[in-house]
Amino acid sequence: MKLEQQQELMARLSIMQKLSLAEAMEILNVSESTIRRIFAKMEKEGVAIRTHGGIQSASGAMTRYSFEYGTKTNIEKKTAIAREACKLLKNGDVMRLAQEASNIWSVYFRSMPIIMLLAAGMACVSLYLAHLLTARLVQPIERMTAHLNNVSGVARYPELEPFMDMIEQQHEEILRSANMRVEFTANVSHELKTPLTSISGYAELIESGMAQGEQAKTFAAEIHKSANRLLTLINDIIRLSQMDSPMPDLKFEPVDLAQIAANTFEQLEMSARKADVTLQLDAKPAMVEADRQMMDELLYNLCDNAIRYNVHGGSVKLEIRPIRDKVIVCVQDTGIGISPENQEHVFERFYRVDKSRSKATGGTGLGLAIVKHIAVKHNAQIELESELGRGTRISVIFERCFKG
Numbered sequence: 001m002k003l004e005q006q007q008e009l010m011a012r013l014s015i016m017q018k019l020s021l022a023e024a025m026e027i028l029n030v031s032e033s034t035i036r037r038i039f040a041k042m043e044k045e046g047v048a049i050r051t052h053g054g055i056q057s058a059s060g061a062m063t064r065y066s067f068e069y070g071t072k073t074n075i076e077k078k079t080a081i082a083r084e085a086c087k088l089l090k091n092g093d094v095m096r097l098a099q100e101a102s103n104i105w106s107v108y109f110r111s112m113p114i115i116m117l118l119a120a121g122m123a124c125v126s127l128y129l130a131h132l133l134t135a136r137l138v139q140p141i142e143r144m145t146a147h148l149n150n151v152s153g154v155a156r157y158p159e160l161e162p163f164m165d166m167i168e169q170q171h172e173e174i175l176r177s178a179n180m181r182v183e184f185t186a187n188v189s190h191e192l193k194t195p196l197t198s199i200s201g202y203a204e205l206i207e208s209g210m211a212q213g214e215q216a217k218t219f220a221a222e223i224h225k226s227a228n229r230l231l232t233l234i235n236d237i238i239r240l241s242q243m244d245s246p247m248p249d250l251k252f253e254p255v256d257l258a259q260i261a262a263n264t265f266e267q268l269e270m271s272a273r274k275a276d277v278t279l280q281l282d283a284k285p286a287m288v289e290a291d292r293q294m295m296d297e298l299l300y301n302l303c304d305n306a307i308r309y310n311v312h313g314g315s316v317k318l319e320i321r322p323i324r325d326k327v328i329v330c331v332q333d334t335g336i337g338i339s340p341e342n343q344e345h346v347f348e349r350f351y352r353v354d355k356s357r358s359k360a361t362g363g364t365g366l367g368l369a370i371v372k373h374i375a376v377k378h379n380a381q382i383e384l385e386s387e388l389g390r391g392t393r394i395s396v397i398f399e400r401c402f403k404g
Helices: 003-018 019-028 030-046 102-144 158-208 214-244 257-274 292-308 355-361 367-375
Strands: 016-022 048-051 052-055 065-071 084-089 093-101 254-255 277-283 287-291 316-321 326-333 381-387 389-400
Touching: 003 019, 003 030, 016 019, 016 381, 019 030, 019 052, 030 048, 030 052, 030 381, 065 214, 158 214, 214 367, 254 257, 254 292, 257 277, 257 292, 257 316, 287 389, 292 316, 292 326, 292 367, 292 389, 367 381, 367 389
Parallel strands: 277 316
Antiparallel strands: 016 052, 048 052, 065 093, 084 093, 254 287, 316 326, 326 389, 381 389
């Protein structure tokens, strides 16, 4: 009976940690002397400590206890334990008092601040090392970027040579394109201003009444002429802008240049007659892989340029000859010719060998620039031969197409 009473007190003690004499008497409903004997026995067995007026758990730091009771051969476990104390009782039973250990999650949460601190430290070290290594790697590139106009004196890593050469080439191309755009804008402004000034001046004279009768008709004709030149110039500028940008609508197909040459001569027959220039066509069937509209423009601009800069009574000859795997388009005139110092510039935009003649004939200075763009789009080569006073010969060499 006393053993059961002791067990009851141990169970209460595991919860309350401390029991007074009065509380124990109320729990067991026994006399004070009986409680004192039970307290003395528990203290003797080391499972509790007697205090003034009561008793408390022997391990004051423990918060939860599990109490197990059974025989030596059959002990029923109630909870998982980490520390335990066992006592063999006189009747052969075993009494075990154990403190419940903290579970894995409580250990994890207690360790979390340390883990986070270590992770933050490792991240800071990694970032510092990455920054240091990256700075060393890109240092020559930064130096080169700061001296793009002169990269020859910049120290280079051999591994970065191809990359730095590519950057240098791209930089030169960007500068060249920027200069071309600035020059092109200035030229466009000038070219547009000239006919507009002429139109405005003649219109003002007619409006004020200063030009009447035949003079008014003459001024009106000049306005019409300047307007046509302006429209031609605008169309050429728009066409060049289109060629400068990617052109996904290009339709490459087998094209017979001899057929296009015949159509071109039909279109230019009236212009040649007005300029007193004879047209000669010697075209053999020759197929090239090209955009048909661009081939029309190329042949038209070459022949139109030869007519504009020809002499009265002169001639323009267009030859198309297939030779092995090439097709050669050749336009030869008997015009004014081009000096050696001007020959390398004739394919530039708005460049004119004879500015006064261009103004008289209505030339825009963009015809041969368009020819060059079309040749580049078709991977064709351009050759120029000219002699002052004897004429000019321009050849465009295409890859021959054996389809169709």
